[in-house]
Amino acid sequence: MNIAIFGAGSTGCYLAGQLCISELQVSLICRPAIKQKIIANNGITLTDYNGFKQTIMPQALITDINQESSIYGKFDVVFVTLKCHQVSSIANQLMAITHDNSSIIFMQNGLGSFDSIKDSLDHYSLLQGITPFNVLQLPNAVFHKGTEGVFTLQANPHTIAIQSALVNHGFGCDIEADFTPMIYGKLLLNLNNALNAVTDLPIKQQLSHYKNRRILAKAMKEWLAVCEAADIQLHQYTKVKPSWLPTILLLPNVLFTVLAKQMLDIDPKARSSMWEDIQAKRKTEVDYINGAVVSIGKKYGIKTPVNQAIVEQIKQLEQRH
Known part of the structure; x- marks a missing residue:
């Protein structure tokens, strides 16, 4: 080959x-x-x-x-x-x-x-x-x-x-x-890409703050609601079902830290590709990630204010850089 x-x-x-x-x-x-x-x-x-x-x-x-x-x-x-x-x-x-x-x-x-x-x-x-x-x-x-x-x-x-x-x-x-559940399931995890760019912290450090996890949980709930309306099952990438991720993110710091270690190994240096794009002054993929939640949500009549706000924050960062 x-x-x-x-x-x-x-x-x-x-x-x-x-x-x-x-x-x-x-x-x-x-x-x-x-x-x-x-x-x-x-x-x-x-x-x-x-x-x-x-x-x-x-x-x-x-x-x-x-x-x-x-x-x-x-x-x-x-x-x-x-x-x-x-x-x-x-x-x-x-x-x-x-x-x-x-x-x-x-x-x-x-x-x-x-x-x-x-x-x-x-x-x-x-x-x-x-x-x-x-x-x-x-x-x-x-x-x-x-x-x-x-x-x-x-x-x-x-x-x-x-x-x-x-x-x-x-x-x-x-x-x-069948790749539809794979793509839609991956998008659920990718919703953190933009938030990681906004917080300007390594992913592990970002997720150690309850306030950041709360925003991510709300963004994920919106996508889960859209997928339910579209009757699409999501592939499971972590050790828990996709529908449980928002609940785990909303746990107190002590409990979340214990569960997160079991769910997914994350290097302290890890950052999102969207953070890299912002640092390099490149156009990001936010329209295809959080923006996709917004556009598909409109199609099914599901409100997605958190993802809409995240898109707007990234657009501001793109212009600032």
Whole structure:
């Protein structure tokens, strides 16, 4: 398999690193700044909250698809790890670097970006994937996995082969056939991305404050109400049912701390990707996360004032930065 990671930022580089370590042939399509960092540091270094550390160099680092794609041929699998708002404009580029039997796997947070492009690529095998853990980009091309979880991919022959390679090299990878519960369930957890950016604290520290957890619990309750109205079951990513998460968040600090340790391992350094975007003065994905709660809520007549307020706070931060 000739694999490309299209739009290799934090998540894309972590995925690329795992695939390379698993002896798969991987090229990165990335910004020049990422390419320079990787070359300067002799590869991508993966670390995690359990002490894992390994450096690996991808097969190729591509910054100009038009000029360089002919050198590396067509790709059998392309993982699209761009931000949501960048997806709708890349159909022609994806067609240029793939063939009729290629699989294109969209790894975006939130809802809406997949729908924005799928009709333009309807003759391809289009799949979705999820990164149910946090990746923080550190200096020297180091990408740190700060919470537990494994890449989760929609089932087809390519992804099953990728899962086999990852598992054989000590990495987890889940394969699912029905991805709607996966995407909607992941959105429930992603509702904290914006709040983490607003508080400007590491996730673990942010969640240690009852006031912050209370806001998150209210945001989650709104999404749970929307999903109930839409009759959509949510995949369970933590050790408790999605519907119980708001109740646990509202527990007193002492009880929450005990339960949180059992529910999900979080590194003290972990921060959300939206926090990274705000710090880097980039446009965020809030419209596809908290904004999706608001827009789908309107469709089903469910009020979502907390998520609406969070969207507005992020828009203010985007303008300030």
